[in-house]
Amino acid sequence: MTLARSVRNLRSLDRRFRQARMLGRAIKSSHHPILAHIIPIRRCNLSCAYCNEYDKVSSPVPIAEMLRRVDLLAALGTGIITFSGGEPLLHPELDEIIRRIRSHGIIATLITNGYLLTPERIQQLNRAGLEHLQISIDNVQPDDVSKKSLKVLDKKLQWLAEHAWFDVNINSVLGAGVRNPADALTITRRALELGFDTTVGIIHDHSGQLRPLEGEERSVYQQIQSERKPAFWAFAYDNLFHKNLALGQSNEWQCRAGSRYLYICEDGLVHYCSQQRGYPAIPLEKYTSEDLEREYWTRKPCAPYCTISCVHRVAMIDLVREKPRQALARFFPPGQAGTPAKLPLGIRFLSSIFLTPENGRPQNPAAKAMAGAVMRVLGIK
Ligand code: SF4
Numbered sequence: 001m002t003l004a005r006s007v008r009n010l011r012s013l014d015r016r017f018r019q020a021r022m023l024g025r026a027i028k029s030s031h032h033p034i035l036a037h038i039i040p041i042r043r044c045n046l047s048c049a050y051c052n053e054y055d056k057v058s059s060p061v062p063i064a065e066m067l068r069r070v071d072l073l074a075a076l077g078t079g080i081i082t083f084s085g086g087e088p089l090l091h092p093e094l095d096e097i098i099r100r101i102r103s104h105g106i107i108a109t110l111i112t113n114g115y116l117l118t119p120e121r122i123q124q125l126n127r128a129g130l131e132h133l134q135i136s137i138d139n140v141q142p143d144d145v146s147k148k149s150l151k152v153l154d155k156k157l158q159w160l161a162e163h164a165w166f167d168v169n170i171n172s173v174l175g176a177g178v179r180n181p182a183d184a185l186t187i188t189r190r191a192l193e194l195g196f197d198t199t200v201g202i203i204h205d206h207s208g209q210l211r212p213l214e215g216e217e218r219s220v221y222q223q224i225q226s227e228r229k230p231a232f233w234a235f236a237y238d239n240l241f242h243k244n245l246a247l248g249q250s251n252e253w254q255c256r257a258g259s260r261y262l263y264i265c266e267d268g269l270v271h272y273c274s275q276q277r278g279y280p281a282i283p284l285e286k287y288t289s290e291d292l293e294r295e296y297w298t299r300k301p302c303a304p305y306c307t308i309s310c311v312h313r314v315a316m317i318d319l320v321r322e323k324p325r326q327a328l329a330r331f332f333p334p335g336q337a338g339t340p341a342k343l344p345l346g347i348r349f350l351s352s353i354f355l356t357p358e359n360g361r362p363q364n365p366a367a368k369a370m371a372g373a374v375m376r377v378l379g380i381k
């Protein structure tokens with residue numbers, strides 16, 4: 001095991017504890033954003049044919065303004081801030097912004113195309129306190145649709161494996177515009193070999209909507225799912241959202257964009273998400289708890305076929321908060337209809353201490369005391 005991987009594993013323990021605290025706080029209260037995507041620069045060094053989120057001319061948002069936006073998100077109680085773009089690594093003072101995020105106790109994460117990563121740049125990100133990085137890789141060989149290719153990026157992945165202290169997730173994609181579906185499997189296998197987490201995204205069209213997977217795409221998707229062995233939250237996500245999307249079927253869910261998830265564009269306006277810019281488009285400094293409350297309940301007509309996975313994941317937390325037993329039943333559906341759901345041991349334990357019994361009896365005092373102790377350790381009581 002490399003030194004970086006050992007450091008990464010050690011830091012992962014601290015990160016998981018902080019994530020558990022963030023999750024506990026999000027389950028306890030719905031009155032703050034769980035996740036905000038923030039755009040430090042709209043410019044990108046690539047030009048993926050399917051992308052509507054970049055330009056070739058924008059300057060970086062001035063550092064003072066970026067720091068002010070981070071402070072405003074902290075004041076709203078945001079749990080995670082993720083840099084998106086454009087290509088965030090084109091911002092010359094990104095590390096200072098990461099430090100400001102961490103100074104508020106907020107989790108700092110980055111979505112990048114990876115082109116600008118070098119061993120030195122990775123070490124700078126380590127020192128700044130970055131906690132998670134995601135690269136989405138579209139194909140094995142570059143083509144006229146996308147140059148986010150394993151062939152070009154493999155050296156960067158090796159450097160990440162050797163030097164990164166933060167968690168790395170490699171996202172492969174299936175769906176609209178992907179010429180060789182089998183590439184997603186090659187990319188997933190390479191990421192697993194290097195010790196990274198993996199996800200597979202179903203590409204949305206220009207309005208954030210779904211095109212169902214067909215033939216080879218669907219069998220590649222199933223093979224990936226059988227090889228990547230997702231952990232609890234990713235497994236639950238697959239059951240709740242992804243399986244339907246892969247079949248081209250709609251999802252019944254409440255999108256909490258504008259409330260639990262915020263998208264802050266380069267002009268400092270709050271939007272629902274990257275695909276629904278223009279709503280509500282209120283300046284971040286004027287965004288109040290009334291806005292958060294209104295958007296928590298606003299029905300978004302684009303929700304049934306939405307493929308924006310980070311907003312789905314945020315909605316899962318509120319489903320647990322509002323209807324915990326129903327959420328667990330949907331996360332871990334029974335293998336066959338009519339049989340009880342098979343919950344993992346850890347989830348059964350947590351259910352037994354946190355949920356009141358189904359038979360309506362009062363909760364056992366020992367379980368109640370243990371739940372209180374866990375909440376105190378996590379700092380949410
Ligand atoms: S790298 Fe990302 S932001 Fe840049 S053009 Fe491609 S998809 Fe868009």
Ligand code: SF4
Pocket residue numbers: 207208255256257272273274275276300302303304306307308311
């Ligand atoms: S459902 Fe929500 S996250 Fe999805 S496209 Fe619509 S506003 Fe964006």
